[in-house]
Amino acid sequence: MxxxxxxxxxxxxxxxxxxxxxxxxxxxxxxxxxxxxxxxxxxxxxxxxxxxxxxxxxxxxxxxxxxxxxxxxxxxxxxxxxxxxxxxxxxxxxxxxxxxxxxxxxxxxxxxxxxxxxxxxxxxxxxxxxxxxxxxxxxxxxxxxxxxxxxxxxxAESERKWLHIAAVFSCNFANVCNAMAAQILERHGLSFDVMLPLLDETVAKLHRLHPREAQTGPASRGDVGVVSKHLAMLEDNKELSEVYSVLSNYILKNRE
Amino acid sequence: MxxxxxxxxxxxxxxxxxxxxxxxxxxxxxxxxxxxxxxxxxxxxxxxxxxxxxxxxxxxxxxxxxxxxxxxxxxxxxxxxxxxxxxxxxxxxxxxxxxxxxxxxxxxxxxxxxxxxxxxxxxxxxxxxxxxxxxxxxxxxxxxxxxxxxxxxxxAESERKWLHIAAVFSCNFANVCNAMAAQILERHGLSFDVMLPLLDETVAKLHRLHPREAQTGPASRGDVGVVSKHLAMLEDNKELSEVYSVLSNYILKNRE
CATH class of the missing domain: 3.40.50.720 (NAD(P)-binding Rossmann-like Domain)
Structure with missing residues (x-):
């Protein structure tokens, strides 16, 4: 060609x-x-x-x-x-x-x-x-x-556009959550590399479990004490605390 | 023991x-x-x-x-x-x-x-x-x-607690982005499995690039036309459009 x-x-x-x-x-x-x-x-x-x-x-x-x-x-x-x-x-x-x-x-x-x-x-x-x-x-x-x-x-386009928006959530938004993790770690003298085994397992699970079943963490346990502690830790960063709050609320409301 | x-x-x-x-x-x-x-x-x-x-x-x-x-x-x-x-x-x-x-x-x-x-x-x-x-x-x-x-x-605890909050972003929040993608796909008759090669590559990149360098997608290109289109597509879902908006704004503001 x-x-x-x-x-x-x-x-x-x-x-x-x-x-x-x-x-x-x-x-x-x-x-x-x-x-x-x-x-x-x-x-x-x-x-x-x-x-x-x-x-x-x-x-x-x-x-x-x-x-x-x-x-x-x-x-x-x-x-x-x-x-x-x-x-x-x-x-x-x-x-x-x-x-x-x-x-x-x-x-x-x-x-x-x-x-x-x-x-x-x-x-x-x-x-x-x-x-x-x-x-x-x-x-x-x-x-x-x-x-x-x-x-x-x-x-057809009518389905492709939903695939694309889903890809933005799965890839671009998942990646920016990692960028935020890196921002937090670097501010406290820790290297992002330490997260790699966690990232690998997070995705490996999705080859076997639906994302709803694979969900873990404080919000998915309904552990509102830890959620509040984390929000207090992020108090000086409006952007990160807003993201923490919005995503935790979604997890809390959509628990299995 | x-x-x-x-x-x-x-x-x-x-x-x-x-x-x-x-x-x-x-x-x-x-x-x-x-x-x-x-x-x-x-x-x-x-x-x-x-x-x-x-x-x-x-x-x-x-x-x-x-x-x-x-x-x-x-x-x-x-x-x-x-x-x-x-x-x-x-x-x-x-x-x-x-x-x-x-x-x-x-x-x-x-x-x-x-x-x-x-x-x-x-x-x-x-x-x-x-x-x-x-x-x-x-x-x-x-x-x-x-x-x-x-x-x-x-x-020490003073560092461990930052590691934990970073893990919430890297794992729990990245995973819930995938749960949202699954919600979108399933509503339009598409299976989440189609995302797996994208998920694998999203994490594979982070073994070689910093999350900021690895960022792709409409917001990271400053493609506000697509961002607006996607927000219009999610208009009937307040939760997802709020997440889309908060995360895209963070990406737009923190572009390389």
Whole structure:
């Protein structure tokens, strides 16, 4: 496949590197910032551009992996310059109708994973959710998705958007709870590394128990004495005590 | 060691089973509810009681693993009936001074892990934090801790309590974010299992990146358009939209 990557952020970087690893290196990386495009292009051994006029016109697939706030504008510009091929975006919450009237063949390939430039993921295990404008385009996006992952399925936007919001809770919000733990530990001269066995077990449990069954801790025991003590300890930090209070109340109310 | 286990909950169950596995089965399990004591006693092959008068008087160590709300009362009753041996509790946030004036030798053995009865943990990797009333007692509690785990260190209450509150964020609050994700998915006919590769990677990243560096998602990209869309999707659920809003604001304010 002749693939052009539009974007050079976390998602674009992980997809481009995975494609390069399987011999399907994108022919070009576009990014608004040339330096970003070049960093990724150099990493995978291909060309970089930040100029819409230079974007390859005869690609089979254009993968649009830019942040959602920028996507509408980027799609407008891309489709003004390139008319042929299949256009795909990677966003969980954005509709594929963003391409309607601008491209003929289009769709979505949403890889549900947390991507950082500093750590490549094993893409074969990443659940990928595909949607397309028509059957022929679906076949092409499915083929692309199966090059990347062993875990591919078709899913309409009406469900994909709930998957994305659930992923924000499971990943982004769980991670920020760890950032808060790190903030507390570092303030008291303790290293975050000490938490790693606890983090590993917290997730290992969820392979066998439903999160409601796996819940432990003061609030889930109804141990309001400890909850009050902890809130008093966090008294000088309004942000953390608000989070502690909101999440403990949810746990208290939803106890098994 | 001649060990009596006071309690039959998640922590008591995991410690008693680990002790049984290494041939140090507690000689007795006490619980307020006889049926609970019997369930655990049967699982490890020992005796059960709910009667303070029947508690073995000549144990080397009494391990008090009951919920924090009940602990003061349980310690009062235990120490009224048993005078000799070393008394240890397992709570992160409770002071060892709860034993002062009631026992001669006492301390704390705080295993920082999430324990559920339905899933035994590999105790050898559990970080255990020990504190004691005197040097001799410290040696005994250290010996007990090292029977259980390869990851043992001495830590004063003034630091242990911060470790415990950090563990609430890292484990209990991260887990409840997953419970919320499950609630969202199940309401839309999707299974929580689909999240497992995302959960695994979320934690795998934290073995290599600081939680602040590992943060991804709409709020960490400053993608306020998606944040607003998600809040609109959660409009009919006050609890979840409050959590979404509080955590996203923290992420937005603390972006790298």
């Amino acid at each position: 002749k693939i052009v990557m539009i974007g050079a952020g976390n998602v674009a970087t992980n997809i481009a590197k995975t494609l390069a690893n399987i011999g399907e290196t994108p022919v070009q990386i576009w990014s608004r910032t040339l330096a970003s495009a070049e960093t990724l292009a150099n990493a995978v051994g291909t060309c970089a551009t930040s100029d819409w006029n230079s974007v390859v016109k005869d690609a089979d697939v254009y993968i649009v992996a830019v942040k959602d706030d920028a996507m509408l504008n980027v799609i407008d510009l891309l489709c003004a310059h390139c008319k042929h091929g299949v256009f795909v975006h990677t966003a969980g919450t954005m509709s594929m109708s963003m391409f309607t009237g601008k491209a003929e063949h289009y769709g979505v390939l949403y890889p549900m994973q947390t991507f950082s430039k500093q750590k490549e993921v094993d893409f074969r295990t990443v659940p990928c959710f595909v949607e397309a404008s028509d059957k022929h385009t679906l076949d092409i996006i499915m083929e692309l998705a199966r090059l990347l992952s062993d875990n591919v399925r078709e899913l | 001649k060990i009596v286990m006071i309690g039959a909950g998640n922590v008591a169950t995991n410690i008693a089973k680990t002790l049984a596995n290494i041939g140090e089965t507690p000689v007795q399990i006490w619980s307020r509810t006889l049926a609970s004591a019997e369930t655990l006693a049967n699982a490890v092959g020992t005796c059960a009681t709910s009667d303070w008068n029947s508690v073995v008087k000549d144990a080397d160590v009494y391990i008090v693993a009951v919920k924090d709300d009940a602990m003061l009362n349980v310690i009062d009753l235990l120490c009224a009936h048993c005078k000799h041996g070393v008394f240890v509790h397992t709570a992160g946030t409770m002071s060892m001074s709860m034993f002062t004036g009631k026992a001669e030798h006492y301390g704390v053995l705080y295993p920082m892990q999430t324990f559920s009865k339905q899933k035994e943990v590999d105790f050898r990797t559990v970080p255990c934090f020990v504190e004691a009333s005197d040097k001799h007692t410290l040696d005994i509690i250290m010996e007990l801790a090292r029977l259980l785990s390869d990851n043992v260190r001495e830590l």
